[in-house]
Amino acid sequence: xxxxxxxxxxxxxxxxxxxxxxxxxxxxxxxxxxxxxxxxxxxxxxxxxxxxxxxxxxxxxxxxxxxxxxxxxxxxxxxxxxxxxxxxxxxxxxxxxxxxxxxxxxxxxxxxxxxxx
Amino acid sequence: xxxxxxxxxxxxxxxxxxxxxxxxxxxxxxxxxxxxxxxxxxxxxxxxxxxxxxxxxxxxxxxxxxxxxxxxxxxxxxxxxxxxxxxxxxxxxxxxxxxxxxxxxxxxxx
Numbered sequence: 001x002x003x004x005x006x007x008x009x010x011x012x013x014x015x016x017x018x019x020x021x022x023x024x025x026x027x028x029x030x031x032x033x034x035x036x037x038x039x040x041x042x043x044x045x046x047x048x049x050x051x052x053x054x055x056x057x058x059x060x061x062x063x064x065x066x067x068x069x070x071x072x073x074x075x076x077x078x079x080x081x082x083x084x085x086x087x088x089x090x091x092x093x094x095x096x097x098x099x100x101x102x103x104x105x106x107x108x109x110x111x112x113x114x115x116x117x
Numbered sequence: 118x119x120x121x122x123x124x125x126x127x128x129x130x131x132x133x134x135x136x137x138x139x140x141x142x143x144x145x146x147x148x149x150x151x152x153x154x155x156x157x158x159x160x161x162x163x164x165x166x167x168x169x170x171x172x173x174x175x176x177x178x179x180x181x182x183x184x185x186x187x188x189x190x191x192x193x194x195x196x197x198x199x200x201x202x203x204x205x206x207x208x209x210x211x212x213x214x215x216x217x218x219x220x221x222x223x224x225x226x227x
Binding site for chain 1: 214215
């Protein structure tokens with residue numbers, strides 16, 4: 001079945017550095033992907049919609065200059081956390097809609113755990 | 118998307134049926150009811166979805182009331198691996214993002 005992968009699965013970085021997270025659709029094309037953030041014991045919060053070949057759409061309160069999203073191909077979207085700080089430590093999850101012609105469920109990546117020291 | 122309301126937590130004995138309720142009283146005619154679950158530290162997993170009729174797949178059954186104002190997800194024989202947070206989401210079928218509420222934390226114990 002359709003699979004979405006993320007890399008890395010976990011990352012630890014120093015405060016002030018930038019971290020790139022990749023989201024790939026492995027056996028289908030995704031013109032749209034979604035990025036979520038999840039803090040401990042909380043639900044998933046939608047951060048942005050990544051659109052292939054165009055600018056991402058950010059949710060209210062999400063800084064677009066801090067969370068850079070690039071959707072350079074039909075199978076890859078990247079989220080770069082720039083100048084990361086400890087408060088950016090979170091679980092980041094991407095998803096992609098199921099290919100057209102099938103019911104509208106979405107496929108989620110396994111998540112990336114970011115820890116900023 | 119219509120607002121959904123779920124109990125914050127439920128317990129279930131292993132091998133018994135787990136019945137997870139969801140209230141979506143403001144659901145509109147073109148909105149489907151979707152169920153996802155998230156096992157600790159993993160991405161959400163699709164379970165099932167439906168519009169009006171009851172649905173069943175290899176994972177679960179979905180019972181939707183005739184007025185569509187509520188639904189129940191049934192895991193017929195819960196196992197320890199079914200311990201997770203279960204999310205009920207009402208939305209139309211467009212390829213837009215899923216908006217997650219707080220969900221129900223299901224704890225299955227032996």
